[in-house]
Amino acid sequence: MTEEQSGLSFLPLGGTGEIGMNLNLYQLDGVWLAVDCGIGFSGNDTPEAEVLMPDPVFIAERHKSLCGLVITHAHEDHLGAVAHLWPQLRCPIYATPFASAVLRRKLGEAHLLHQVKIHTIRPGGHFEVGPFNLEFVPVTHSVPEAQALILRTPHGTVVHTGDWKLDNEPVVGPVTDLERFRAIGDEGVLAMVCDSTNVFKGGPSGTEGSVRDSMAELIGSLKGRIAVTCFASNVARVESIARAARAAGREVMVVGRSLRNLEVAARECGYLADLPPFLTEQDANTVPDHRLLMMITGSQGEPRSALSRIASDVHPNISLGEGDTVIYSSRMIPGNEQAVMAVQDNLTRRGVTVLTDKDHLVHVSGHATSDDLRHLYSLVRPKISVPTHGEWRHLTTHAALARDAGAEAILLEDGDVLSLAPGRPEIVDTAPTGRLALDGGRLLPMTGGVLAARRKMLFNGMVLASFAVDDEGYVIGEPKISAPGLLEPDDPESTRISEEFADAIDEIPDELRRDDATFRDAAKTALRRALGRKLQKRPLVDVHLLRV
Numbered sequence: 001m002t003e004e005q006s007g008l009s010f011l012p013l014g015g016t017g018e019i020g021m022n023l024n025l026y027q028l029d030g031v032w033l034a035v036d037c038g039i040g041f042s043g044n045d046t047p048e049a050e051v052l053m054p055d056p057v058f059i060a061e062r063h064k065s066l067c068g069l070v071i072t073h074a075h076e077d078h079l080g081a082v083a084h085l086w087p088q089l090r091c092p093i094y095a096t097p098f099a100s101a102v103l104r105r106k107l108g109e110a111h112l113l114h115q116v117k118i119h120t121i122r123p124g125g126h127f128e129v130g131p132f133n134l135e136f137v138p139v140t141h142s143v144p145e146a147q148a149l150i151l152r153t154p155h156g157t158v159v160h161t162g163d164w165k166l167d168n169e170p171v172v173g174p175v176t177d178l179e180r181f182r183a184i185g186d187e188g189v190l191a192m193v194c195d196s197t198n199v200f201k202g203g204p205s206g207t208e209g210s211v212r213d214s215m216a217e218l219i220g221s222l223k224g225r226i227a228v229t230c231f232a233s234n235v236a237r238v239e240s241i242a243r244a245a246r247a248a249g250r251e252v253m254v255v256g257r258s259l260r261n262l263e264v265a266a267r268e269c270g271y272l273a274d275l276p277p278f279l280t281e282q283d284a285n286t287v288p289d290h291r292l293l294m295m296i297t298g299s300q301g302e303p304r305s306a307l308s309r310i311a312s313d314v315h316p317n318i319s320l321g322e323g324d325t326v327i328y329s330s331r332m333i334p335g336n337e338q339a340v341m342a343v344q345d346n347l348t349r350r351g352v353t354v355l356t357d358k359d360h361l362v363h364v365s366g367h368a369t370s371d372d373l374r375h376l377y378s379l380v381r382p383k384i385s386v387p388t389h390g391e392w393r394h395l396t397t398h399a400a401l402a403r404d405a406g407a408e409a410i411l412l413e414d415g416d417v418l419s420l421a422p423g424r425p426e427i428v429d430t431a432p433t434g435r436l437a438l439d440g441g442r443l444l445p446m447t448g449g450v451l452a453a454r455r456k457m458l459f460n461g462m463v464l465a466s467f468a469v470d471d472e473g474y475v476i477g478e479p480k481i482s483a484p485g486l487l488e489p490d491d492p493e494s495t496r497i498s499e500e501f502a503d504a505i506d507e508i509p510d511e512l513r514r515d516d517a518t519f520r521d522a523a524k525t526a527l528r529r530a531l532g533r534k535l536q537k538r539p540l541v542d543v544h545l546l547r548v
């Protein structure tokens with residue numbers, strides 16, 4: 001793959017697999033355009049990391065030919081990585097007013113706001129970025145102002161749907177602009193890169209309007225304290241919950257930073273306009289329980305979220321118990337089941353009634369069902385279909401549906417470079433891919449030394465030995481051993497290991513003692529030997545050699 005390559009190609013860097021972190025690249029005659037830049041939350045597979053994002057090394061090396069980054073909507077898996085990865089991309093960003101508002105808050109927190117040029121594009125707007133002629137087409141999704149992106153190029157038109165669904169009652173924002181999709185289909189579409197998340201569900205998508213009605217009825221019928229947890233970015237849902245609360249004579253209190261941030265971004269863009277500002281925890285002190293509804297973060301069982309802390313009864317201001325209700329107005333993201341169940345279990349133990357979408361209509365998906373997909377294919381009529389945003393079984397099911405609709409479906413792994421035109425579509429190259437983990441304030445490669453060591457320590461513990469030697473390399477005093485996460489400090493096994501380690505380093509030949517590095521390696525081997533088989537573990541070992 002070279003910058004000089006002519007034609008049009010597509011390269012996903014993070015959209016497939018259980019943890020979808022979108023970072024898509026299009027190349028037109030040597031110039032690159034990025035679409036979305038998101039994070040994913042790690043499941044049980046990678047306990048050493050919580051927040052993951054695609055490794056952008058491929059495009060970072062070519063950032064001079066990257067003309068821009070377009071954000072399709074304000075979900076974390078589409079824009080959550082921007083503040084972390086922008087220093088490697090250094091390109092202008094294009095987004096709708098709502099996504100821009102969310103992004104500005106994140107860039108502000110990362111002290112990048114003054115460096116990043118954000119072009120705010122109205123929903124449905126036309127704009128040019130480098131050689132790409134672009135158009136936003138409004139779609140319905142569980143966040144305001146979600147847009148499909150149309151890329152018009154001399155080699156053909158690509159429809160990049162982003163996340164979308166059909167909903168004739170979306171409550172906030174317009175319905176998916178099907179007439180526009182039909183008109184674009186009439187122009188002729190080379191390829192459609194399309195959301196696969198909800199392909200296993202048939203029939204029409206549930207409407208947000210039906211959730212609003214059901215939520216109002218449910219909240220009106222409940223006594224005691226009520227807490228509702230949902231995704232902060234689902235402004236239509238936040239509005240539905242707030243309206244239901246008011247209809248039931250309850251004031252709304254917002255708990256958790258992400259809900260508070262999203263409320264600010266939403267109001268900045270004119271959403272929630274006819275609802276009074278939500279109360280903070282401090283404001284709500286004087287409001288009696290039966291007059292209050294709490295909106296709370298933590299629908300995915302995040303351990304530090306407000307809901308997890310309330311469930312464990314360690315929240316500083318809020319406690320729930322007998323007679324109170326928690327409503328989960330959200331789906332459980334695959335991988336989070338155990339964490340969510342643990343929180344629900346703790347709540348139930350406290351006597352709290354937990355209600356989910358299994359009990360009442362309190363949630364509908366923001367993604368297209370197979371019926372929605374068929375409808376869109378019938379309008380857009382792409383020659384090529386590239387299913388994206390899902391695990392392999394979602395992608396293959398979507399591909400079969402696309403073939404039925406007359407498209408040539410092509411399945412890609414992250415890193416596959418798909419040449420779309422000229423000529424037949426084919427995978428022509430593979431770009432390096434990987435995942436970066438957010439570790440405190442740093443980004444670390446998941447496959448790198450630090451996190452590999454963390455993983456090893458997590459499962460096998462660590463043994464650290466220190467010893468002092470004189471100029472000649474002879475040991476002075478007794479070596480010290482510590483084994484955090486493996487042995488208690490007073491475990492007799494520690495003493496045994498220390499003694500055996502001391503004996504083993506005595507036996508290291510003189511010629512290995514002159515150079516610190518060789519001596520240390522030999523001492524590590526001695527330490528591993530001293531650990532022996534008794535623990536039946538292979539902990540991470542390290543040795544500190546001090547020449548005195």
Ligand SMILES: [Zn+2]
Pocket residue numbers: 073075078141163
């Ligand atoms: Zn989304």
